[in-house]
Structures are given as C-alpha cells and as structure tokens.
Amino acid sequence: MSDAPGRTPMIEVRGARKAFGAAEVLRGIDLTVGRGEIVAIIGPSGSGKSTLLRAINHLETLDAGEIRLDGRRVNLPLRGRAFERHVNALRRQIGMVFQQFNLFPHLSVLDNLALAPMRARGLDRQEARALATTYLERVHIPEQAQKYPAQLSGGQQQRVAIARALCMRPKIMLFDEPTSALDPEMIKEVLDVMVELAEDGMTMIVVTHEMGFAREVADTIAFMDHGRIVEALPPAQFFTAARTERAQLFLSRILGH
Amino acid sequence: MDIGLIARLLPHFLQAAGLTILISTLALALGLAVAAGIAAARLSPSRVLRGFGAAYVSLIRGTPCLIQLFLIYFGGPQVGITPGPFAAGVIGLGLNIAAYMAEAIRGAILAVDRGQSEAARSLGFSRGQAMRRVILPQAARLMIRPLGVNAIALVKGSSLVATISVVELTYTAQRLIGSTYRPFEVFGIAALLYLVIIHTLRRGIDRLDRAYAPG
Amino acid sequence: MGLDFTVLADYRGVLALGAWWTAVLTLAAAALSLGAGILVALALLHGPRWLALPVRGLAGLFMGTPLLLQLFLIYFGLAQLGIDIPVLAAGILGLGLHFAAYNAEVIRAGIGALEAGQAEAARSLGLSRMQAMRHVILPQALRDTAPPLGGNMIALLKESSLVSVIGITELVHAAQRGISETYRPFEFYIAAAAVYYVLNLLMEAALGRIERRAEASR
Ligand SMILES: Nc1ncnc2c1ncn2[C@@H]1O[C@H](COP(=O)(O)OP(=O)(O)OP(=O)(O)O)[C@@H](O)[C@H]1O
C-alpha cells in the first residue's frame, strides 16, 4: 500500500466497526488505498466484504471508526438534510458496481447512463447523452445504446453498469463481486474492461473470487475473515507466503489444492 | 362534539345498522346462489350456457350498480314487476355482486382443476363426481378470501339503496345531516357503525379461512 | 305501458352531454386519485412518523366506509365549514380521494416489491432520495402495478354514477331529467347503462394499451 510521498491516500479506513444486532460484521478494519492503487478483497462468505464496500459508499453507517475519501471524512455524524447533501456529494465521487448489475430496467441503456449526470450533476440531456456514448464506447458496447437492459447478456449488462458508474467521473470505483452472477463465458469481457480501467489509473477496490484477476491486476490483496482484514500483501507474496492459517486454508480451497 | 346529540341519534342509527346488516345478508345469500349458477354456466360444456354466463358477468360488471338498482326499482313497473324498495335493493345488490362472486368461484375452481381433474378422471370418476368429490372441496377453501372481499364490498355497496329510500345507515345519515346540520357528528357515527360491521365480517372471514386451512 | 325506446331520440343531446361530463369527471378524479395515491404511499413509506398514523387512519376511513356516505359528508360538510366550492369540484374531490386510498395501497405494495438494489444503485450514483424515487422507483412501481391501478380506474368510472345524488349533471342525472319529462325510467336507464358499458370498453381498451406498453419495458 505504498503511496507517493506527500499525497493523501484516496481511501483511508481506520478502526471501522459495524454490527447488525448482535452480529459484529466489521470488527476494526484498517485499510489504506493509494491513488491509482488496485486492492482486491478476498475472503469467505459472510466475512464482511460487502459491508465494508457499502460503508465506504455510505450505504451502511459505521458504529465506530472513520473513513476518509481523498482526505475528507466520509462518515460524519450528520442528520436530516445535511446528511442527505453530504452523502449525495460523496457518492458522486464513488462509483459502485454490484453483483446483480442493478440496471434500471425501465430505461434504455443510454438513459441508464445519462440519468445521474442529468439529475445529480446538472448536465442537459444532450451533454449527458454525449457523455454516456463516450463511456459506452469505453466498455465496447456503443451499439447497444438504444436497447433495454433485459435485452442484453449478463456480461453486457455488467459493462453497462460499469459505464454508468464511470459517467459520474468518480475518483474511485468499488466492485462487489462483479462477475459472480455471470456465466463463465462472459466473465472475461467484464474483467477485460476492469483491467483497462486499472491501466488508465483508476483507483479500485474489487471484492472478487477471481484469483487470476487478483494476481494479475491487484497491487494489494486483502484477505478478510470474520470482520477483520487478516492479511494485506502484494499478490506475489500473498500467494506464496500468506502467513496466517486462515488465509492459507482459504487459498488452498479456492485454488483447489 | 355534542354528546347529547349523539345520544339522541344513536337509536335511529342502531336500527338503521340493523337494516344494513339485514339487506346485506339477504343480498349475500341471493348473490351466492346466483353466482354458483353463473359459475356453473361459465364452466359448462354447453356453448350457449357459457355465452350466457359470460354475457351476464360482462354486462353487470360493465355498468354501475346504481343504474341496475334504478332499473329494477323504477323501471320494473314498466315490465310488470313492482318490487318495494327493500326487495328491489336485495335483488339489485344480489344480482350485482353475483357477477363478481361468480368470477371468484370460477377462478378458484380453475385454480384447482388443472391437473386435479385429470387425476380424478384417470381414477375413473365421472366429470360430475370429480367436480363434487375432488375439485369443489379444494376450491371451496380457495374461494373464502375472494368471496370475503366481495362480501365486504357488498356491505359498502348496500349504501346505494339509500337512493331508493331504504332506511339503512347511509339514508339515515343523509336525513339526519339534513335535519341537524351536524354533518361531522352524523358522519362519524355512521362511519363507525360501518367500520364495526366490516371489521366483524373481516374477522369472521379470517376465522373461516383458518378453519378450512389445510393441515 | 309497453317499452318504447324511440322516446330516447329527443334526448340524444342531453344524454351525450351527460356522458361527456361523466368522462370529464372520471378522468379528473382518476388523475387526482393517482396523484394523491402516490403522495399517500410516499407519506406512509418515507414520511415523518407523526404523519403515518393520521394518514393511515384517513385512508382506512375512506376504504372502510361507503363512497356515497363520503359524498354526502363532503357535500354537506363543506357547506357547514363555510367552504363554497362548485358541486362538480366536490364530486371530483370525493371520488378522487376515495380511490386515492385504494391506489395508495397498490402503489405502496408495488414500491415494496421492487428489489432493494434499485434504490441502492440510484443512491450510489449520487441521486437524492427524491430523485431516486421520481426517476427510478416510482416509474417501475407504477409500471408493475398498472393492472390493479387500471382496475381501480374502471371501478371509478362506474362509481362516478353516485355523484348524481349530489346534483352533478352527469349521465345518470341526464337520464333522470329525461325520465322526469317522459316517465320512461326503463328506457332511459337502459340507455345510460349502455353508454356506461361503452365507456367501460373504451377505458379497458386504453388501459390495455398502457399495460402492453408497460409490459414492453421490462
Ligand atoms: N442489513 C443487514 N442486516 C443484518 N445482517 C446483515 C445485513 N447485511 C449483512 N448482514 C450480515 O453480515 C454478515 C456479513 O455480510 P457481508 O455481505 O458483508 O459478507 P460478504 O463477505 O460480502 O459475504 P459474501 O461473500 O457472501 O457476499 C453476514 O453474516 C450477513 O448476513
């Protein structure tokens, strides 16, 4: 998790805690993500990976700890309108991609992309559509602009979802198992887009089970278990020299040896 | 709120509520009987009967209940029937709700019929036997809820007979609003009585539904 | 006295005007019932807590008591409060609010049935709660509930006949005018019923088109 000296990291999580009732889901998370850094989060089901991403985007509020985005506090003790304004401004800077795509089925692909730029950034329809077209080209499906989400394959839908998030020109992209709902033959087209994003210098946190992607693309692999980040290492070290027993066990299961 | 006024009005209202219950009950009985016939017609193998059943449902559901009532009460004498207001009310409400109830009955039978009927026929039951022994007992349970919804609509719809001067709840409320100029108190009492009747009916339906729940 | 439908010929204009007012009344009340239904559903789902109880109570009152009684209350009640609005407006108000309660129930269920991911995706793009509701949630909820909402509107058309009792000159009222002059209730009520039946068919056809379009955007 190296960072250029003197520059604030893009994301800083300190002592993040979250419980749902009696279940402690995040039990003191520390994580720093530098500019342009790619962090892959892996770990068993229920370990709190999604909750961590959702907390960074303020879809969940933390019980304790703090999160900074580009030096600014994310989780502020605000209420009511002030809270609304704060989270809306914040979320515009964070792109999020969900396992289930969550495209808006009643809107065409182009309008899926143009909606937030128009409503949240105040672009007019023309500008928003031009922007949308640009990003559809970046995910290599400009020809699908007029279709509805249901008419697309899973891989295409997820690429639309990525483009939709990019349209807000976020500082960081969060991916929550972006390929887990896809048929195997479509996984690559989505991962390829993510690799291109990484090459363009986007800061990314990716929860994934795709060990190949984690190994090739990530700067850091963070292993989560029971609400903690147990290890965070560069891939080369992680795969050869994971120190904790839990991580080794997880690796041996997922890599099948 | 004028408590004295409410106390004075209450006896009128209780009597009127009795009439609302009576007319709803009689219309329900008539409606159920006609509905069973219409549902049978719509499910019968005869095209004529099916057409008749479909036309009945379509015509009744496609026109306002109020006009059906007026046709019977005001138009009846022209074609040789002269029912009093109460009888016209029971007949009009009953024939109206029958169309909706027939659809509830038919829907329940069709829901069970798929598969079950073939199974029963393959066991050597005749179509009539299959219907009586296999389909209807199961469909009866499925009918309770939708018929219950119709029964509640019927209680509210019974207010329409106020327009042909049956002295039930709504008629009484209208008269008393006119004579006391206290619309909110009068409306409050009438509304409360309707809510009590409907709540009681709803609980009865719930109990029936539970009593016939499978297992 | 036999039946003689030829008497209707002289009253074509009267009946047509009545039918016109029935259509106007129905469309206005339908619009009100949808708008108010959406507001009520939103108030119940996202409004302040103190608002939920009175709103639910009022909606329960509208659904648990007869429309005719409500029309009498509005007619006499507004006068009592010194509020003087045209009787047509009172009729639209009564019909609209009555069906708003039913529509709210349907819309609320429709919103509840949407996947949580839709709201989250909208919010994660930085849309405000209002924007997410207006552009993402409501359009889908209304699309999904088009059939039951359409059913309510068909019911509204028929129930609009009740406003004749507070003196609105719609179709039933027009028929009654003919009856008072000819004393031929059977013919006139049959004619009125036939007009309602046709309006009903037209409305079903229109709703069918809307539903098919809604269905296409899934
Ligand atoms: N809103 C919620 N209410 C209650 N419990 C929750 C809620 N959200 C998550 N949890 C619980 O918190 C735990 C961690 O959930 P989380 O979704 O963060 O895990 P995960 O690591 O993403 O797992 P997976 O790999 O299955 O996606 C789980 O046990 C889950 O049941």
Ligand SMILES: [Mg+2]
């Ligand atoms: Mg998860």
